[in-house]
Amino acid sequence: MERRASSELKPKGRKLTGYVARFDEPTDLGEFVEVIRAGAFTRTLAAETAGAIRAIYEHDGRALLGRLGSGTLRLSEDATGLAFEIDLPDTGLGRDLAHLVERGDVAGCSFGFLPVRDQWTEANGRPVRELRDVDLFEVTITAAPAYDATSVQVRGKQPRSIHLARLYLEACQ
Known part of the structure; x- marks a missing residue:
């Protein structure tokens, strides 16, 4: 019997997935309401410097x-917002964070950015800031x-069971 190992068949580690931002969802930030518009991240994700964007806690x-x-x-970016996937490190932080997310203690995201193009308007007597283009430098997983x-x-x-089935099929080939 021959055996071959394939990195594609190895089970993947834990990942975090979700949305860092959702488009067209007004958020009350106290002094003003903020809305992120579709395409706000397009330029920064395509920039040469995009590789420096980090995921942090x-x-x-x-x-x-x-x-x-x-x-x-x-x-x-998709029609909903800025989607993410993080391969969690096999560290104390990675394992602890996975547990906190599974329990629901940590359930949201944030992001660090500098506005490149925003637009201010007023609605219902409140200032509204529309983010249309930003320089994104971090996404963060947060409890708040x-x-x-x-x-x-x-x-x-x-x-x-899926992993074992794939190994069996490969061995039979």
Whole structure:
């Protein structure tokens, strides 16, 4: 019997997935309401410097979870907003954060940015800031998101039965 190992068949580690931002969802930030418009992240994600965008925990740069340039963080805009996927590190932080997300203690996201193009209007007597283009430098997983519409979930390893079935099929080939 011959055996071959394939990295594609190895079960993947835990991942966090969700939305860092959702488009067209007004958020009350106290002094003003903020709305992120579709395309606000397009330019920064296509920039040469996009590889430096980091995923961190609670806006703490020492709590690194992944980086776009290393492939451990993936970001994409879709019709809903800015979606993410983070390959959690096999560290105390990674394991603890997965547990906190599974329990629902940590359930949201935030992001660090500099506005490039925004528009101010007024609605219902309140100032409204529309973010149309931003320089994104971090996404953060947090227990206290400013944007309630954000989300984060844990995606676990491949089920053992699927993994074993793939190994069996490969061995039979």
